[in-house]
Amino acid sequence: MWAFLLNCIRYTTVILLGTATIASAQPVNDAALMGSRPAKMLSEYGLFADAPNQLPNDRVIAYDLQVPLFTDYAEKYRFAYVPDGQPATYDVTEVFTFPVGSVLVKTFAYPADFQLPDENIRLIETRLLIHQEAGWNAWTYIWNDEQTDAVLKVAGKVLPVDFVDASGQAQSITYVVPNKNQCKGCHTFDKAVTPIGPKARNLNKTIRYQGEEKEQMVHWSDTGLLVGAPDLNEVPRVPASDDMTAPLEDRARAYLDINCAHCHRREGPGSTSGLFLTYHEPNPTAWGYEKRPVAAGRGSGGLDYDIQPGDAAASIIHFRMASTDPGIMMPEVGRSSVHTEGLALIRDWINQMK
Secondary structure, eight states: OOHHHHHHHHHHHHHHHHTSOOOOOOOOOHHHHTOSSOOSBGGGGOOEEEGGGTEEOTTOEEEOOSSOOOSTTOEEEEEEEOOTTOOEEOOSSSBOBOOTTOEEEEEEEEESBTTSTTSSEEEEEEEEEEEETTEEEEEEEEEOTTSSOEEEOSSOEEEEEEEEOTTSOEEEEEEEEOOHHHHHHHSEETTEEOOSSOBHHHHOSEEEETTEEEEHHHHHHHTTSEEOOOOGGGSOOOOOTTOTTSOHHHHHHHHHHHHTTTTSSTTSTTGGGTOOOOTTOOOTTTTTBTOOOSSOSGGGTTOSBSBOTTOGGGBHHHHHHTOOOTTTOSSSSSOSSOOHHHHHHHHHHHHTOO
8 A cells, every 4th residue: 555545544643633632731832933042842832732642732733735745754743823813814826824923833753663553653853834023934843762842953963763664664764854954945935935735735635633524624714724715616626646536647746746846836946947846837848848957967867858758767857756866866855765656656657648
């Protein structure tokens, strides 16, 4: 079974836990979120009622994405918080507009054995995107060995991680916690730091809250997290990567949209490449079809086109996704291993092109 599907199952588990009835806790520490300096410990923000079990505090809502960003097969537990009475505003194409005081939370974790995904989970890091008066600020917190709290780490860190994968094979990876500048490198839109995931097309899905199936977009509106959303049938949606009933091209482009398009778009740091991979990009040449690279070199692998129709092995996009060489691989950060399933999806898409 694809890691995509396994991740989706585990996301649902966390969302169920994340919105379960919990003991009363102190409110979210808005003053800490708005402080000129980040808190030294994750717990100081009050975002969780039970942080080791990833149970969020009141008004901190767990959420999921239709297509998740790949990060060395890590689990990702996502949460959103907005100040009371100040919801985010719907946008049909881009990330929703979140008010000052909002925070997006993402915890990365690994079970000891992916065949037992809810047991022996090791929390690795929690990343915060905090919207302050001057704009969005990114901070990373690394979990201690006791798994009781996470400490601020601006410079990043390299951590060994061992686990048993979904097929029962033992894996050892070098997990890279990004430094602050690397966070900015991906989270940049039109020269400003911005979130990546919370877009309508990626949030439009059914998930489980407190044991009840709900449309996530409807739930965001009902809880006051979001305003301005249209009827659900008017909200765009990308297909899940493992949805074999969806067109192959749609699945492949949705994968590239979340994994690559935060850089490879006209407003992104990869704009000089001329390769634009947003899901709504209408020009096939812009997303690589028989497009020559702007700059040749090791990253091109000596190949002529970003996408050589019908031949993934002759396509630069496939070549770079298949590499773990820091001077070649794409994405440049966020992984030390190859996403086998994602690579197969892109390979199948390119090979069927005419």
